[in-house]
Amino acid sequence: MNFKRAAVLGLALALPLITACSSGTAAPSASTSGSGSASAEIVVGLITKTETNPFFVKMKEGAQAKATELGAKLLTGAGAKDGDNEGQVTAMENMINAGAKGILITPSDTKAIVPSIQKARAAGVVVIALDTATDPQDASDALFATDNFAAGTLIGQWAAKAMAGKTPVIATLDLAPGITVGAQRHNGFLQGMGLASGIAATSTDLATSKEVVCAQDTHGDQTEGQTAMENCLSKNADINLVYTINEPAAFGAYTALKNAGKEKNVTIVSVDGGCQGVQGVVDGKIAATSQQYPLKMASMGVEAIVKYAKDGTKPSGYTDTGVTLITDKAQAGVDSKDSTFGTANCWGNK
Amino acid sequence: MSSVQSLAPVRPNFLKLLLGSPIIGPVAALLIASIFFAVMSPRFLSGPNFSLILQQVMVVGVLAIGQTLIIITTGIDLSNGMVMALSGVLIASFAAQKGLNPFLAILIGLLVAMAFGLLNGGLVTGIGLPAFIVTLGTMNIAYALTRIYTTSTITNLPKELTFLGDTFNLGGTAIANGTILMLFLYAITWFVMKYTPAGRSVYAVGDNVEAARLAGINTKRVLLGVYTFAGLAYGIAALLQVARTGVGDPQAGQTSNLDSITAVVLGGTSLFGGRGSIVGTLIGALIVGVFRNGLQLLGVESTYQVLITGILVIAAVSVDQLTHRK
Numbered sequence: 086m087n088f089k090r091a092a093v094l095g096l097a098l099a100l101p102l103i104t105a106c107s108s109g110t111a112a113p114s115a116s117t118s119g120s121g122s123a124s125a126e127i128v129v130g131l132i133t134k135t136e137t138n139p140f141f142v143k144m145k146e147g148a149q150a151k152a153t154e155l156g157a158k159l160l161t162g163a164g165a166k167d168g169d170n171e172g173q174v175t176a177m178e179n180m181i182n183a184g185a186k187g188i189l190i191t192p193s194d195t196k197a198i199v200p201s202i203q204k205a206r207a208a209g210v211v212v213i214a215l216d217t218a219t220d221p222q223d224a225s226d227a228l229f230a231t232d233n234f235a236a237g238t239l240i241g242q243w244a245a246k247a248m249a250g251k252t253p254v255i256a257t258l259d260l261a262p263g264i265t266v267g268a269q270r271h272n273g274f275l276q277g278m279g280l281a282s283g284i285a286a287t288s289t290d291l292a293t294s295k296e297v298v299c300a301q302d303t304h305g306d307q308t309e310g311q312t313a314m315e316n317c318l319s320k321n322a323d324i325n326l327v328y329t330i331n332e333p334a335a336f337g338a339y340t341a342l343k344n345a346g347k348e349k350n351v352t353i354v355s356v357d358g359g360c361q362g363v364q365g366v367v368d369g370k371i372a373a374t375s376q377q378y379p380l381k382m383a384s385m386g387v388e389a390i391v392k393y394a395k396d397g398t399k400p401s402g403y404t405d406t407g408v409t410l411i412t413d414k415a416q417a418g419v420d421s422k423d424s425t426f427g428t429a430n431c432w433g434n435k
Numbered sequence: 436m437s438s439v440q441s442l443a444p445v446r447p448n449f450l451k452l453l454l455g456s457p458i459i460g461p462v463a464a465l466l467i468a469s470i471f472f473a474v475m476s477p478r479f480l481s482g483p484n485f486s487l488i489l490q491q492v493m494v495v496g497v498l499a500i501g502q503t504l505i506i507i508t509t510g511i512d513l514s515n516g517m518v519m520a521l522s523g524v525l526i527a528s529f530a531a532q533k534g535l536n537p538f539l540a541i542l543i544g545l546l547v548a549m550a551f552g553l554l555n556g557g558l559v560t561g562i563g564l565p566a567f568i569v570t571l572g573t574m575n576i577a578y579a580l581t582r583i584y585t586t587s588t589i590t591n592l593p594k595e596l597t598f599l600g601d602t603f604n605l606g607g608t609a610i611a612n613g614t615i616l617m618l619f620l621y622a623i624t625w626f627v628m629k630y631t632p633a634g635r636s637v638y639a640v641g642d643n644v645e646a647a648r649l650a651g652i653n654t655k656r657v658l659l660g661v662y663t664f665a666g667l668a669y670g671i672a673a674l675l676q677v678a679r680t681g682v683g684d685p686q687a688g689q690t691s692n693l694d695s696i697t698a699v700v701l702g703g704t705s706l707f708g709g710r711g712s713i714v715g716t717l718i719g720a721l722i723v724g725v726f727r728n729g730l731q732l733l734g735v736e737s738t739y740q741v742l743i744t745g746i747l748v749i750a751a752v753s754v755d756q757l758t759h760r761k
Contacts, residue, residue, distance in 0.1 A: 136738050160734050165741075168686050170588075172737070174679070175491050179731040182487050183478055197588040200597075200681025263587060 130180035130188040139433035147380030151387040187211035187390030195220040227400035233269035236375035240354040241277020246416035310337025332362030360431035373412035461718040472729030482608030489614040492724035499698040501665025509708030510566030516691030517577035522673035527589040527683020537595035545670035552666020589683035600678035642709030
């Protein structure tokens with residue numbers, strides 16, 4: 086009777102193991118023969134916040150392409166969701182154990198991950214932060230990221246010109262309290278608009294001005310963006326300019342405006358430059374967006390780690406991976422490219 | 436399983452003993468999985484890797500000790516992850532931010548966790564609410580209390596708090612102090628459950644609470660004891676969580692309730708109560724740990740790890756059902 090139980094469980098176990106086999110060959114970064122002749126192969130780890138956000142999918146693609154080009158082996162991992170620190174800690178430990186020479190990470194919790202990064206660096210592993218800085222920034226060896234303050238400044242400068250002659254009544258749809266990315270884009274926007282000045286680029290406090298009649302958090306989520314916009318419209322029906330933390334929030338805001346019949350009179354600006362976001366520019370939903378380049382962050386990161394493995398040069402400091410303003414309504418004095426350029430260089434599913 | 440046969444005195448055959456043990460299934464699963472991963476990835480079969488698996492399993496492993504006892508009494512605890520997060524945040528905050536003696540901070544964290552355990556037990560025995568409902572409520576309460584206290588991670592912990600995350604050298608392999616504590620807790624709980632009247636009364640209450648009461652067992656006291664002990668386990672898990680990551684994280688433990696139930700189920704304990712094995716839970720936790728670690732070494736996306744865990748749980752429960760039809 087109990088032998089039968091063991092046998093049945095063994096057979097039942099075969100199913101998940103077969104799944105493991107086939108998913109192993111399906112994932113591009115898997116090596117089907119274990120580490121095989123990997124004695125000379127340089128191992129690079131990439132840990133993203135989640136597996137499924139198109140931004141991180143593009144990062145993985147960029148990293149994998151560079152790794153294949155340089156003959157390195159890429160291991161990937163992620164947390165279960167945005168904010169899952171434990172999952173990233175576990176992934177880092179496993180990658181170091183698998184012999185990774187360097188780890189690229191988009192930290193889910195910029196403070197909580199620091200002790201684990203320190204452990205990794207003490208073991209001689211180089212850690213590069215991508216897209217989001219650790220807190221403090223020098224906890225990681227280097228940072229490859231968009232200058233989020235500059236991204237905000239560009240759309241602010243564009244909006245100032247586009248709204249010339251009108252009094253701006255502004256709603257800001259932000260990320261969440263205390264997160265650098267959200268604060269930098271918001272503050273950059275206000276500074277670019279000329280409504281605030283002298284803000285420290287590393288500040289996590291949101292600047293404000295009398296033109297900002299409503300500021301709500303969205304966690305970068307489309308549904309929350311819609312709710313935030315609806316709340317702002319209830320508060321002040323005269324809003325004519327909306328800054329959004331990212332394009333999903335912008336789409337949520339557009340839906341809310343459309344439901345209120347106001348979408349033609351309100352200008353929405355955003356940051357990200359994902360393919361769906363650029364389509365939003367083409368469709369006239371988003372007036373202007375700052376495009377960033379996750380593929381470049383990952384690919385430069387892989388390059389830096391391979392270099393470290395080969396000649397011991399550690400990467401350091403902050404490297405700006407660039408940002409471009411995408412709009413079909415160019416304004417004089419503000420550099421921008423049109424949506425055709427945006428579509429050609431976007432990340433995510435077209 | 437003829438009861439007439441078992442009445443006749445028989446010299447215990449060791450092989451029969453092993454095959455008759457309720458944990459043969461989980462042990463077989465763990466062995467098969469380990470062999471599979473060892474074949475697929477040479478780095479799997481190494482001292483450092485096994486030590487790593489134990490470390491990655493220790494927090495959920497300790498949570499699952501409490502969960503096992505509760506499930507044996509036909510209850511379930513959905514609040515353990517949130518109670519652990521609250522306890523962890525309090526420990527870290529009192530020691531690092533408020534300058535309290537670290538051991539006093541740890542004591543406060545343990546007491547708060549036990550208080551939640553007592554609350555769960557009190558509501559289950561006092562009002563007679565189903566454990567599922569009670570712990571659903573306390574889960575949300577603990578979640579909110581944690582975030583009311585703080586929304587940001589607490590860093591710069593004194594070394595007394597990170598001690599359990601530190602390692603010592605055993606024959607060239609680094610072993611975390613916390614894993615020794617986990618194994619020790621399992622050993623104690625196993626002994627109490629198997630060889631003491633208190634332990635046996637837990638099984639009795641789970642098997643048939645009315646019969647247990649008629650047999651003279653104070654069922655309310657047993658249940659209160661189980662839930663409070665579980666609370667203590669959650670407090671210890673909180674300390675392990677803080678030691679392992681080096682921070683007090685209010686976001687910790689959000690999926691730990693389901694993770695601990697998975698470990699218990701994979702270990703052969705029935706959700707219908709009355710029977711179950713502490714050792715089985717440890718094996719169950721190790722199965723999940725082995726799969727996660729092995730799949731990551733193979734470079735498989737973590738989404739597939741979740742898929743496989745789901746299949747495993749269904750497989751384990753099906754096997755349990757098929758071989759225990761009364």
